[in-house]
Amino acid sequence: MTARSSLIQLKTRAHRARLQCALRVFPQPLRVAGGGGITTNMKDGDVFVLNNRFINVPGVSPATLQAAQLNGTLQSIVPVNTRDGVAFVGTSTGSTVVVANDVLRDHSTFFTFSYGGGLKAQRVWGPLGFFGDVRGRTIPNFFDGHGTNMLELSAGLNFAWGER
Numbered sequence: 001m002t003a004r005s006s007l008i009q010l011k012t013r014a015h016r017a018r019l020q021c022a023l024r025v026f027p028q029p030l031r032v033a034g035g036g037g038i039t040t041n042m043k044d045g046d047v048f049v050l051n052n053r054f055i056n057v058p059g060v061s062p063a064t065l066q067a068a069q070l071n072g073t074l075q076s077i078v079p080v081n082t083r084d085g086v087a088f089v090g091t092s093t094g095s096t097v098v099v100a101n102d103v104l105r106d107h108s109t110f111f112t113f114s115y116g117g118g119l120k121a122q123r124v125w126g127p128l129g130f131f132g133d134v135r136g137r138t139i140p141n142f143f144d145g146h147g148t149n150m151l152e153l154s155a156g157l158n159f160a161w162g163e164r
Contacts, residue, residue, distance in 0.1 A: 027119040032135060035113040042106040050102040055080065057095045062088035065095055102146065112139045116152075122160050129158045 042048060055078055057065065065088045068074040074082060078097050087098040118133025132155035140147040 027121040029117065030120055030131075030133065031117045032133065033113070033115045035111070037109045038112050038139065039109045040104055040106055046106045047100075048104040049085070049100045050104065053080065053099045053101040055097045055099065056091070056093075057097055059094045062090045062095050065097065110139050110142055112137065114138070118154075120158065122158060127159045127161050129160060131156055131158055 040048075057077060060077065065074065065077065068077055069082070069086065074086070078086075078099070080099050082099055085100045089096045089098060114135055114137045116133055116135030118131060120129065120131035122129035124130060133153075135152045135154070137150045137152060138147065142148045
């Protein structure tokens with residue numbers, strides 16, 4: 001046997017071993033789905049205001065708006081929900097009413113669900129393997145009916161010891 005034929009045989013064996021290894025650790029698909037609840041817990045305070053709404057009221061002074069708020073007739077001037085707080089700012093043409101728009105309350109519980117899928121390959125190199133997945137997370141009734149959706153990407157290593 002010549003050195004050249006020995007080299008070809010070694011290359012063929014190495015190629016065959018890599019092919020067998022690749023077939024043995026073929027990535028497996030995975031699917032994920034789940035549901036549950038998430039509850040808010042605020043350290044200091046009862047509410048968290050995410051954003052405000054500014055409403056211009058021309059020709060009306062802040063004092064008039066404060067009086068309307070005290071006697072319960074503010075809704076006839078400013079037709080928005082003011083239960084989470086309201087502020088009045090005087091302007092050169094009248095007033096601006098600042099109303100809390102999206103409010104998160106302490107100890108509120110929201111339904112949540114997640115879904116997704118990915119690939120995992122175990123024992124690619126000894127006990128070492130890899131995984132990667134994409135997940136979606138949804139809270140449909142967050143902030144007074146405004147839903148929120150998030151996309152999450154993850155990848156990493158996994159280790160497997162013991163029998164196959």
